[in-house]
Amino acid sequence: MPTASEKELKLLEKAAAEFAGKELVPNREENDKYPFGPFFDSVLDKAYELDFFHIVLPEEADGMGHGMRALCTILDCICQADSSLGGIIFTCTAAQEVLLAAGENKKLKQIASNAKKVADFLIAFPVFNNPNEIKPAAGAVKKNGKYLLSGNSEYTVLGDLAAQAVIPSKTDGQEGYSYFLIDLSDQGVQKSKPVHSLGLHACPAVDLELNDVPGDLIGKPGEGKQYFEKMTDRLNVAAAAMSAGIMKGSFKEAFEYSKMRSQGGKKIINWSEIKMILANMAVQIKIADMCVKSASQDADSRNPGWAAGSRAAAIHVQSAACDMTTDGIQVLGGVGYMKDFGQEKRFRDAKHLQALLGIAPLKKIKYIDSMIR
Amino acid sequence: MISKSEIKTLLDEEPRFNDITCSLQSVPKLPKALLKETRETVAIARKFNKEVVRPYALELDLKMHADPDYLPYDFVEKANDWGFYTMWLPRVFGGRGYSAPTMAPFSEELASACLGMANLVGVHYLGVSSLAATLNTRMIHKIFQDTVNGEKTGQPCLISTAITEPGAGTDVEEVELVDKADLSCYAEKVKGGYVVNGTKVFISSGHLSTWHILISYSDLGKPSENTVVLAIKTGMEGFSFGRIEKKMGQKGCPASELLFKDCFVPDENVCLDMHQMKFPRSKRAVATALLDDVLAASRAGVGAFGTGVARGAFEEAAAFASETEVEGKLLINHEWAQSMLAEMYKNVTLARGAYVETNYAIGLYGTTKDLLSKPMYYYSKFVPQFWIDKVIAPLLKKPFLTQMARKNRFKTISEKDQQLTSGMGSMAKFAGTDAGVKNCQMALEMMGQTGLRHDHRMEKLLRDSKLLQIYEGTNQLNRLNLFKCMVARNIPQAKVFEED
Numbered sequence: 114m115p116t117a118s119e120k121e122l123k124l125l126e127k128a129a130a131e132f133a134g135k136e137l138v139p140n141r142e143e144n145d146k147y148p149f150g151p152f153f154d155s156v157l158d159k160a161y162e163l164d165f166f167h168i169v170l171p172e173e174a175d176g177m178g179h180g181m182r183a184l185c186t187i188l189d190c191i192c193q194a195d196s197s198l199g200g201i202i203f204t205c206t207a208a209q210e211v212l213l214a215a216g217e218n219k220k221l222k223q224i225a226s227n228a229k230k231v232a233d234f235l236i237a238f239p240v241f242n243n244p245n246e247i248k249p250a251a252g253a254v255k256k257n258g259k260y261l262l263s264g265n266s267e268y269t270v271l272g273d274l275a276a277q278a279v280i281p282s283k284t285d286g287q288e289g290y291s292y293f294l295i296d297l298s299d300q301g302v303q304k305s306k307p308v309h310s311l312g313l314h315a316c317p318a319v320d321l322e323l324n325d326v327p328g329d330l331i332g333k334p335g336e337g338k339q340y341f342e343k344m345t346d347r348l349n350v351a352a353a354a355m356s357a358g359i360m361k362g363s364f365k366e367a368f369e370y371s372k373m374r375s376q377g378g379k380k381i382i383n384w385s386e387i388k389m390i391l392a393n394m395a396v397q398i399k400i401a402d403m404c405v406k407s408a409s410q411d412a413d414s415r416n417p418g419w420a421a422g423s424r425a426a427a428i429h430v431q432s433a434a435c436d437m438t439t440d441g442i443q444v445l446g447g448v449g450y451m452k453d454f455g456q457e458k459r460f461r462d463a464k465h466l467q468a469l470l471g472i473a474p475l476k477k478i479k480y481i482d483s484m485i486r
Numbered sequence: 487m488i489s490k491s492e493i494k495t496l497l498d499e500e501p502r503f504n505d506i507t508c509s510l511q512s513v514p515k516l517p518k519a520l521l522k523e524t525r526e527t528v529a530i531a532r533k534f535n536k537e538v539v540r541p542y543a544l545e546l547d548l549k550m551h552a553d554p555d556y557l558p559y560d561f562v563e564k565a566n567d568w569g570f571y572t573m574w575l576p577r578v579f580g581g582r583g584y585s586a587p588t589m590a591p592f593s594e595e596l597a598s599a600c601l602g603m604a605n606l607v608g609v610h611y612l613g614v615s616s617l618a619a620t621l622n623t624r625m626i627h628k629i630f631q632d633t634v635n636g637e638k639t640g641q642p643c644l645i646s647t648a649i650t651e652p653g654a655g656t657d658v659e660e661v662e663l664v665d666k667a668d669l670s671c672y673a674e675k676v677k678g679g680y681v682v683n684g685t686k687v688f689i690s691s692g693h694l695s696t697w698h699i700l701i702s703y704s705d706l707g708k709p710s711e712n713t714v715v716l717a718i719k720t721g722m723e724g725f726s727f728g729r730i731e732k733k734m735g736q737k738g739c740p741a742s743e744l745l746f747k748d749c750f751v752p753d754e755n756v757c758l759d760m761h762q763m764k765f766p767r768s769k770r771a772v773a774t775a776l777l778d779d780v781l782a783a784s785r786a787g788v789g790a791f792g793t794g795v796a797r798g799a800f801e802e803a804a805a806f807a808s809e810t811e812v813e814g815k816l817l818i819n820h821e822w823a824q825s826m827l828a829e830m831y832k833n834v835t836l837a838r839g840a841y842v843e844t845n846y847a848i849g850l851y852g853t854t855k856d857l858l859s860k861p862m863y864y865y866s867k868f869v870p871q872f873w874i875d876k877v878i879a880p881l882l883k884k885p886f887l888t889q890m891a892r893k894n895r896f897k898t899i900s901e902k903d904q905q906l907t908s909g910m911g912s913m914a915k916f917a918g919t920d921a922g923v924k925n926c927q928m929a930l931e932m933m934g935q936t937g938l939r940h941d942h943r944m945e946k947l948l949r950d951s952k953l954l955q956i957y958e959g960t961n962q963l964n965r966l967n968l969f970k971c972m973v974a975r976n977i978p979q980a981k982v983f984e985e986d
């Protein structure tokens with residue numbers, strides 16, 4: 114499998130960290146206001162120029178052809194600052210991975226090489242739902258050899274930004290579901306306003322209503338589940354990396370604040386209760402880092418059990434991030450609850466990300482199911 | 487088999503029998519009508535939720551996202567119309583005279599629908615109890631009258647409590663810490679009153695309130711012995727509002743900055759000044775009693791908020807599971823989901839138990855002890871209005887009544903009783919609020935993508951719930967207070983807040 118060399122990884126990390134520090138951190142509060150404030154278009158453009166959306170895309174599809182370690186490195190750095198952009202990269206990568214799982218490299222190449230701006234390149238995708246858990250509400254019928262999609266695709270992430278979307282849909286006479294590539298500028302596509310949500314405000318989702326929208330079948334009919342599973346096997350570790358990034362951001366802010374803030378006549382970091390909270394946070398981060406590193410290396414090397422490792426990493430790190438970001442607010446006391454600081458956003462984002470790729474407890478059930486089989 | 491003295495000795499051992507059986511001891515002493523009254527308040531809250539809170543909560547939250555400076559007068563007016571701001575004011579002060587213990591179940595109900603709106607009612611009573619704790623009957627009468635008139639005229643008159651400062655949050659909630667606090671809100675004694683300079687922050691309902699009960703200090707070097715409680719009226723010269731905080735949740739209830747610049751507060755607005763009268767106890771003991779009296783009850787109230795939001799989350803998750811097919815069958819029929827819902831139900835029940843038991847403790851050993859005795863309860867309910875107007879109201883304005891009330895209260899303070907009520911208040915607070923956050927997190931886990939959407943309410947509950955672990959003292963402070971009150975009292979070598 115393609116992987117980035119250690120040197121390349123270091124360079125990527127440096128680029129992502131610099132970008133996050135310069136482009137994301139200063140405007141985090143402003144950017145999070147979307148849709149009640151402007152969208153961070155210029156940030157998205159710059160991320161696109163830096164090829165953050167091309168990391169795991171194969172070279173033949175105009176990508177960088179790196180592996181999961183590279184993607185995890187980028188997402189970790191970005192999510193330390195603002196996970197909305199991480200969500201955009203993740204969503205687009207998930208859609209790309211569905212296409213790759215179905216062997217649709219050509220379609221990907223077409224999208225990449227035709228793209229004149231970031232919107233042309235982005236692919237919207239309902240990345241928070243596993244269609245095997247909650248069935249797709251869109252259906253496709255074949256007319257004159259072409260598929261037409263009608264119905265709803267709820268919570269389609271990037272639906273108001275991207276030129277195209279990968280949509281799961283039931284197909285007449287087929288068990289399971291299929292994936293279709295649709296053109297979001299088609300007249301049969303109706304988009305809701307951005308769905309206001311818990312976190313990731315600048316990674317917006319819309320509800321789509323489809324009326325006889327032409328759909329380009331991805332792979333084979335009825336094989337959607339397989340593609341989804343292949344995609345999740347690979348991307349779970351990337352999801353874990355995003356949560357690990359949030360944890361690091363939360364710890365950093367809590368740690369710095371506790372060294373500045375005094376109560377009871379001393380810096381609060383000198384109260385052992387605060388030290389204990391910070392210690393728990395630091396330990397969780399170390400574990401998260403080890404999980405992500407080991408699982409992404411295993412994924413890139415296709416070591417035995419790599420997919421299980423990736424799933425376990427996501428389940429563990431996402432849950433740890435939810436607990437940890439709660440403490441991240443707590444260390445700051447009242448100001449931790451306010452928008453002026455980054456902690457409240459991290460708390461929301463961590464919980465939001467736990468729902469990536471499906472319902473959290475069901476991910477555990479599936480994990481054990483895969484061992485029973 | 488066992489002698490009386492043996493029973494006493496054994497039951498005084500830890501855990502003390504009296505501490506662990508508050509409800510059992512309390513119930514036989516309580517007036518029967520309290521049950522009826524509680525039923526009524528819970529029913530009123532449910533009706534209000536149906537007619538006002540639920541239809542408006544999400545819309546208000548969204549409005550606040552769009553315009554964080556929006557002030558929800560519309561909701562406050564509704565609560566005023568429904569009589570909520572006078573409901574728990576005693577009849578002798580012009581209120582509707584509902585009993586204090588009925589407030590927590592009412593709060594739980596409101597909180598199960600919207601914490602921001604629950605706080606818009608609840609925090610007014612933090613102001614009420616901060617003022618009441620000073621036992622200054624003249625000021626209590628004056629300010630409560632304003633609230634009563636505000637209800638009559640449709641111009642809500644809310645009361646806020648202002649204690650937190652930019653440099654001191656935890657420190658001002660604990661007498662052991664306040665002398666080390668970095669305080670800046672200074673009340674300087676001048677002829678005819680005080681001049682206040684400084685800032686208070688995070689004051690719930692600040693911008694919406696007419697009266698602000700300001701906890702300030704006349705000597706910043708020794709605040710524990712120099713507490714001055716002042717009544718500040720919106721519009722007073724030298725007093726203004728600063729920013730409205732941009733909060734993650736409970737958006738309906740603004741948190742305000744209060745600014746004082748050479749604000750002259752006349753003597754008549756001084757609710758309590760440790761130097762103005764002789765207390766039967768040390769100043770420090772009085773300051774502790776003041777804080778404990780207010781916080782034991784208000785923290786139990788926040789425990790009720792936590793219980794409410796834990797319940798709201800449970801209800802959302804159960805509704806979602808009952809109507810959503812997951813992997814081909816209703817989620818409610820997945821055994822793991824049933825187990826999660828049972829866990830959430832348990833969290834609600836235990837959290838409720840904690841605040842209910844605390845209120846029993848306060849009824850036995852705390853501020854509501856006298857009010858809940860049967861004769862006092864029925865007298866306050868049935869004393870004729872003309873008697874209140876003609877005889878009691880004029881008396882309330884007399885300084886000797888304040889003196890008497892204070893003597894009575896502060897003389898009878900028992901450290902043991904205070905420890906119990908304060909410790910229990912803290913326990914109810916962190917038990918309830920941790921349960922609230924936990925249940926919100928569990929509900930969101932069950933609901934997946936649906937839970938993330940604002941239009942499905944659950945995400946708001948999580949945002950709202952997190953604040954509960956911070957205000958009325960962080961849960962960390964409340965754990966340490968529980969330790970101080972309930973554990974350290976038996977361990978002479980234990981020192982609290984004295985870590986090197």
Ligand SMILES: Cc1cc2nc3c(=O)[nH]c(=O)nc-3n(C[C@H](O)[C@H](O)[C@H](O)COP(=O)(O)OP(=O)(O)OC[C@H]3O[C@@H](n4cnc5c(N)ncnc54)[C@H](O)[C@@H]3O)c2cc1C
Binds near residue numbers: 445647960
């Ligand atoms: C939205 C909102 C509404 C509020 N409403 C009101 C109101 O109406 N009126 C009012 O007066 N106040 C109000 N408050 C203030 C609230 O009570 C304080 O925020 C709270 O007491 C914590 O204080 P702080 O924010 O200054 O945090 P800090 O005191 O600075 O605490 C920071 C961290 O240090 C920890 N810490 C501090 N001291 C110690 C110690 N000795 N040992 C161990 N750990 C310690 C804390 O637990 C916390 O984790 C409100 C706050 C908020 C956020």
